[in-house]
Amino acid sequence: MPQEESFHHRATLKQKNKPFKSRHSSKGSLKDQSKGKVNRQSVKHSAKNVTKKADRKNAAKLLQQNKRAALTQANRIFSGRNGAPKIVAVIPLAPDVESSSVVANLFTASEKVVPSPNGTVTLVSDRFKQTFQFIQLKRNLTDILDATKVADYVLFVLSSEVEVDKFGLLCLSSIQAQGSPSVIATCQKLDNVAVKKQNEVRKSLLSFMNYYFPEMDKVHPVDNDPESQTLLRLLSAQHPKSITWREPHPYMLIDKTSFESSPDDDSVGTLQITGYARGAPFSANRLVHLQNYGDFQIKQIVAAKSPNSSSHHESSMAVDSMDGSVDSGILDLPDEDQDDMISEMDPDPMAGEQTWPTEEELAEADERVKLMQAERDAEAKSTKRVPKGTSSYQAAWIVDSGSENEYSDDGEDNNMMGTDDVDSDREEYEDVALEQGNGTDGEDDNDNSDMDEEEEERSFQEYLQRQKESKDDREFPDEVDTPLDISARTRFQRYRGMLSIRTSPWDPFENLPTDYSRIFQFENYPRTKVRVLGQAITGAVKPGSYITIHLTNVPREFIETYDSSRVNVAFGLLQYEHKMSVLNFIVNRNSEYQEPVKSKDPLILHIGFRRLRVQPVYSQLTTKGSNNVHKFERYLQQDLTSVATLYGPIQFGNVPAIFYKEQAGQDPIIVATGSFLNPDPSRIIAKRIILTGYPFKVHKRTAVIRYMFLNPEDVHWFKPIQLTTKYGRTGHIKESLGTHGYMKCMFDGALKQQDTVCMYLYKRVFSKWTTKLYKENEEQEMMIEA
Numbered sequence: 001m002p003q004e005e006s007f008h009h010r011a012t013l014k015q016k017n018k019p020f021k022s023r024h025s026s027k028g029s030l031k032d033q034s035k036g037k038v039n040r041q042s043v044k045h046s047a048k049n050v051t052k053k054a055d056r057k058n059a060a061k062l063l064q065q066n067k068r069a070a071l072t073q074a075n076r077i078f079s080g081r082n083g084a085p086k087i088v089a090v091i092p093l094a095p096d097v098e099s100s101s102v103v104a105n106l107f108t109a110s111e112k113v114v115p116s117p118n119g120t121v122t123l124v125s126d127r128f129k130q131t132f133q134f135i136q137l138k139r140n141l142t143d144i145l146d147a148t149k150v151a152d153y154v155l156f157v158l159s160s161e162v163e164v165d166k167f168g169l170l171c172l173s174s175i176q177a178q179g180s181p182s183v184i185a186t187c188q189k190l191d192n193v194a195v196k197k198q199n200e201v202r203k204s205l206l207s208f209m210n211y212y213f214p215e216m217d218k219v220h221p222v223d224n225d226p227e228s229q230t231l232l233r234l235l236s237a238q239h240p241k242s243i244t245w246r247e248p249h250p251y252m253l254i255d256k257t258s259f260e261s262s263p264d265d266d267s268v269g270t271l272q273i274t275g276y277a278r279g280a281p282f283s284a285n286r287l288v289h290l291q292n293y294g295d296f297q298i299k300q301i302v303a304a305k306s307p308n309s310s311s312h313h314e315s316s317m318a319v320d321s322m323d324g325s326v327d328s329g330i331l332d333l334p335d336e337d338q339d340d341m342i343s344e345m346d347p348d349p350m351a352g353e354q355t356w357p358t359e360e361e362l363a364e365a366d367e368r369v370k371l372m373q374a375e376r377d378a379e380a381k382s383t384k385r386v387p388k389g390t391s392s393y394q395a396a397w398i399v400d401s402g403s404e405n406e407y408s409d410d411g412e413d414n415n416m417m418g419t420d421d422v423d424s425d426r427e428e429y430e431d432v433a434l435e436q437g438n439g440t441d442g443e444d445d446n447d448n449s450d451m452d453e454e455e456e457e458r459s460f461q462e463y464l465q466r467q468k469e470s471k472d473d474r475e476f477p478d479e480v481d482t483p484l485d486i487s488a489r490t491r492f493q494r495y496r497g498m499l500s501i502r503t504s505p506w507d508p509f510e511n512l513p514t515d516y517s518r519i520f521q522f523e524n525y526p527r528t529k530v531r532v533l534g535q536a537i538t539g540a541v542k543p544g545s546y547i548t549i550h551l552t553n554v555p556r557e558f559i560e561t562y563d564s565s566r567v568n569v570a571f572g573l574l575q576y577e578h579k580m581s582v583l584n585f586i587v588n589r590n591s592e593y594q595e596p597v598k599s600k601d602p603l604i605l606h607i608g609f610r611r612l613r614v615q616p617v618y619s620q621l622t623t624k625g626s627n628n629v630h631k632f633e634r635y636l637q638q639d640l641t642s643v644a645t646l647y648g649p650i651q652f653g654n655v656p657a658i659f660y661k662e663q664a665g666q667d668p669i670i671v672a673t674g675s676f677l678n679p680d681p682s683r684i685i686a687k688r689i690i691l692t693g694y695p696f697k698v699h700k701r702t703a704v705i706r707y708m709f710l711n712p713e714d715v716h717w718f719k720p721i722q723l724t725t726k727y728g729r730t731g732h733i734k735e736s737l738g739t740h741g742y743m744k745c746m747f748d749g750a751l752k753q754q755d756t757v758c759m760y761l762y763k764r765v766f767s768k769w770t771t772k773l774y775k776e777n778e779e780q781e782m783m784i785e786a
Contacts, residue, residue, distance in 0.1 A: 094164055583679050701746060
């Protein structure tokens with residue numbers, strides 16, 4: 001029987017939507033579509049950015065190959081029997097350990113003869129096919145820092161019985177701020193500790209070292225041969241970590257020296273230094289810096305006989321390093337592009353703007369001369385307050401107005417003969433009885449038996465004064481009092497008012513000191529930096545070569561004071577690094593140094609390979625703005641990043657900077673650390689002072705202000721300058737009232753009776769040209785004389 005078909009009714013009432021209308025479109029979106037607008041398509045998952053898995057693996061493989069090739073190239077100078085040795089600086093951090101004992105253990109473990117306990121020794125390891133150069137350091141901060149600058153590894157020696165002392169902490173902080181290569185920690189006298197406590201001691205030492213070097217993962221004992229062999233294996237297998245600021249410079253650890261006097265002048269001559277070339281390639285056109293002696297030109301660079309070379313390699317060498325008689329051994333000679341020894345420009349007094357004085361200026365000058373003559377006649381025999389160490393001849397030019405406030409706030413020295421802009425706060429002064437008739441200046445103070453107590457009391461009072469000034473500068477920055485014995489318009493005549501310290505115009509070439517005619521300035525420093533650093537990687541003398549560099553016009557004092565047991569370093573300068581300019585450094589105060597640090601205080605600066613004596617000026621680290629004006633800081637405050645400005649040789653790159661404070665008979669202490677910013681003479685450091693006044697009568701927006709000025713002439717003089725209050729009001733001087741400095745002022749809002757009215761004045765300040773090369777021998781002589 002056929003199956004009956006089921007009945008199906010056609011759905012005639014089924015709803016059908018319009019084809020142009022989407023399911024979730026709103027009326028607004030449909031209206032936009034009707035106007036022809038097209039929604040932006042997302043490109044987040046576009047086909048262009050989609051890479052396949054094979055492409056990603058290939059890119060990662062290429063990156064790994066490039067890194068491996070770069071690492072192989074960097075360590076190629078150490079490979080082979082004739083490769084350059086790895087420099088290991090051995091630094092004792094505790095008073096009961098010595099670097100020489102660690103080196104002796106390493107030689108004993110390698111079955112080598114124990115060398116001398118002083119100086120640099122070379123270990124040729126037959127087992128690991130490596131050569132090591134160990135620098136056995138004493139507890140001398142200068143030698144330790146110099147050795148760290150040229151070392152491939154730093155080997156810290158700790159004690160299992162005695163904690164790291166103050167000197168060891170100073171070394172760790174200095175090396176951390178300066179930048180270090182690969183670091184390894186060892187400990188001695190672990191056998192003297194009970195077996196149960198040895199693991200605890202090692203963990204404690206590792207925890208201490210991780211505070212300074214978090215990447216350190218183990219402390220290696222070196223009391224027996226197996227432990228020493230483990231340390232040597234680590235030094236052989238590990239790749240040295242590079243120091244970023246050191247790589248663009250060529251440098252050398254000096255192994256041998258020879259001196260040949262000049263026929264014209266016996267006090268100078270040609271110095272030959274021999275060692276392995278490291279870092280960037282040496283170039284005969286660039287200068288070489290010797291610690292304690294400065295920069296010198298290269299006469300020639302010749303190949304030297306490597307102390308580790310084999311017999312067939314020796315025969316291939318053309319010339320001995322100290323001989324230099326065969327021309328084929330010359331690797332590089334200077335040409336016409338060699339850097340000169342000019343570090344400062346020769347100032348031309350006639351290059352400045354010349355103007356003829358007016359009759360008023362001539363009359364004012366005559367009046368000033370008469371006044372000075374009258375004061376000298378009245379003070380023929382008097383007691384003056386003059387800077388310490390000033391002679392009677394120098395003191396004759398100092399005008400003693402009888403008021404210390406004239407010099408205490410802004411450093412204005414209205415003496416026409418003076419050219420230095422002294423610091424804002426009062427410097428050290430001493431009472432000296434000046435006798436103008438016979439020229440005696442009271443220098444014979446040794447006969448006074450009570451001078452020691454007086455000197456001690458004076459020093460203590462100066463210390464309290466500096467502490468008070470530093471505290472006041474933190475609590476009431478830049479606030480000064482209007483002088484009572486001199487008009488404000490005379491006292492602050494070099495100051496100017498500014499609507500905004502960031503945008504108000506200020507010509508950077510206005511009223512520059514004479515020292516600015518001696519410096520060099522780049523038209524485009526970033527572009528020059530890229531070019532100079534690019535040139536540094538090219539040169540005839542490749543790293544790893546054993547060479548002799550002939551330096552010209554080196555003083556005989558170098559060879560007379562040369563000590564082979566100490567660290568002797570030479571490094572090449574980049575182009576223009578011998579020139580002087582205005583340098584800026586980003587600095588932070590050391591939290592462990594609690595004494596006040598005032599602008600223009602003498603400090604020792606370690607910047608890269610250089611050591612200088614400087615007197616920096618501090619300013620705020622702020623955005624450049626449209627006028628490059630930055631606020632001057634009287635004191636370097638804690639927990640604030642500042643900029644230190646000084647005169648010094650030009651630098652390239654992010655070079656670390658450490659500022660030390662000398663201490664008589666003691667090790668120096670770190671004051672601040674930072675890095676090089678730029679050589680920018682156009683950076684304007686503006687010193688700010690704040691004159692304050694207080695409301696006497698207030699009527700809404702109008703008020704009578706007193707105590708800011710003391711006479712109506714000063715009110716009229718400063719009338720154009722804007723006023724501000726500590727509660728945020730802005731106003732201006734409307735008119736003067738009475739004869740005692742009262743003034744009527746108008747503000748942009750209602751003034752409160754307890755508010756304080758302020759007037760901001762600015763003056764540009766400059767650092768002092770006191771920068772000179774730091775000499776360690778000079779420091780020792782000064783300490784002996786003291």
